[in-house]
Amino acid sequence: MITAGIDFGAKNVKVVILNDDKIVARGSALTGFDLKIAAKAASEMALKAAELKIEDIVHITETGIGQGSVDFAADSVSEVGANAKAGVKLLATARTIIDVGAEEARAVKCDETGSMKDFVVNERCAAGAGAFVEAMSRALEVELGQMGPMSLKATEAVPMNAQCTVFAESEVVSLIHNQTPKANIARAIHDAIAERVVSMVRRLGITEDVLLIGGLAYDVGFVDSMKHGLGVEVHVPEFPEYVSAYGAALVAQERVKE
């Protein structure tokens, strides 16, 4: 049975197509201003890769910020619900799944069946998410993809006190003027985000195994900061930013069977 999941992220729309529970294709497009256009582009990319037509898909479940914006989705699931489903599929022992995207961080606790037991989301603040790294990479004049590797070369921990992106940016500028090595600043940035995410996850209670997903899970510097912050091993799956879409596609499978 062919199903699909579509995840409307703040930065990208992601689509995953499943044949039973096997992933056959992925697609993504920049979210931009028009969710419909982005969803269409991401779907077409995935359909092309799978050599399928939209009519071949039995059920599409959506998740993320733009729920209800496309008419080809049959229903929806929350991101935390989707993450719980996908998380245990990707790592059977996963019990805490932390998702750090461009604008939001969220975490879900689940059981071995992928049923949500509790969840937490950050509130209206980009300082706990990927947008913060982007803003800081601009301030540091370092390519976004280089922030992680650079952070791993840090020689010293530099505390950052600012509570929000706007103030953090001026703090980074001060550090630059103080001749602080860029690697140490990059590390400080990752530690600052990780600290916020970890304190949010602590509200849930940390149950191993921990799976880290979302776009920021690509950033090795951030992953390392999360490991230190949580004090436990942090697992990162392949294609971490597609996990919510994958979870939505799994939910679609379940809903057809119901």
Next chain:
Amino acid sequence: MTEMKYQTKPLDIWNEGKALRQQYYENYAKAHERGGIRWAGGAWAYSAVPSGLGDDVWSLTGEPYGASVAFNKEFAARCQEAIEAKGFARDLCAYLRNYLGSVVLDEYVFGGEFPKPDFMWTTHICCSHAKWYQIASDLEGGVPFFCIDVSTGLTEDFNERRRGYVVNQLLDGIDWLEKTTGRDYDDEKLIQAVYNECEATSLWAEICVLNKTIPAPLDEKTMYSLYVFGTLMKHRPEVVAFYRKLRDEVQDRVDTKIAAVGNEQRRVITDTQPPWGFLEVFRYLEKHGVVSVGSLYTFSLIGAWEVKEDGTWGPRTTPQQQGIDIKTRKQALEILADWTHARPEWQHFYSAHEKSDLMLRIVREWKVDGVMLHYNRGCEGLTLNIAENRLAFKEAGIPVLPFEGNMGDEREFDLERTKKAVDSFLELLGVK
């Protein structure tokens, strides 16, 4: 929409309630035209006390007024801009800002100029209370102002000495009222107002107890429009009469299984004032069969409670039910102080644990499946310790959804994001 399981219908008494509220705001605005006097103060003020000045004494309580402003989003935004332009910070109590903004604009949310009170009479427990009326008094050209400190600690610590502290202030207050208004004080009217207040607030608790029933005869969104009379004029006979009728109607709904939400599947409670401009969140829950059956806030902001013989929470036995015949001013004030300082909604000012215990009691007795906690940036008073309460629910294994917002300032509430969080909560409750 999930499947309808129960019959449902609107409250018969609804329009009567609407008219009563309208009358209240009109009585205040037109008090001078009709030869009466008017005062302003907090919803927790000892409102029975100015009643000794006569039957033509009308009040305007600030918090419900601030909430009424919040319903009118365009006017609320103008009020907030007006008071912020005067240098008042955005993180102050949202009701205070709505109220003071309305004073600065000289516009009454119900139409016309803002009706200036003859005096201000309030209590102080939250750090905004006394300041609120001190500032209002200044803004309105020095309106006479009397404030009673009620920060006497937990109910269990309210001993004779502490009661004496409050009662002495009230006795001084009565002298002040006579001097300020030039009227003679009538103790008989005070005594009647005390009886009224005890009965009205106990009746409200009785009504809330009926909501232990499945299906709930009332939803919290509706209760907001009903408890409000206790915050406007808990001492007035018309509120007693209204609550008696309401109690009978709700009892009838219980007997005939009339539900507030016909598709009730799960029951939740909330905490603190809701974001008033966005009560659609409750309708969203109801679409999925989730009814909010109340909160510590709705039940006990004004409700008078006691633990009954069987250990459950029920309406407090009134002095008249106990056969107490109030004879003197001092006795009336002592009874009123005892009554007021047992208010459950005041306990969290002193102990997060006390509040958690009260909320957990509600969860058990009202058969609640989950809790939604409004981290209300607009009210530092009632939000105090709310994160501690969340931990208590978590420890007890009760699903809990904290969401951020502001009861009176829509700039601090994100409807879409809240709905998304609610979606996850609905999945957690197994209804979506």
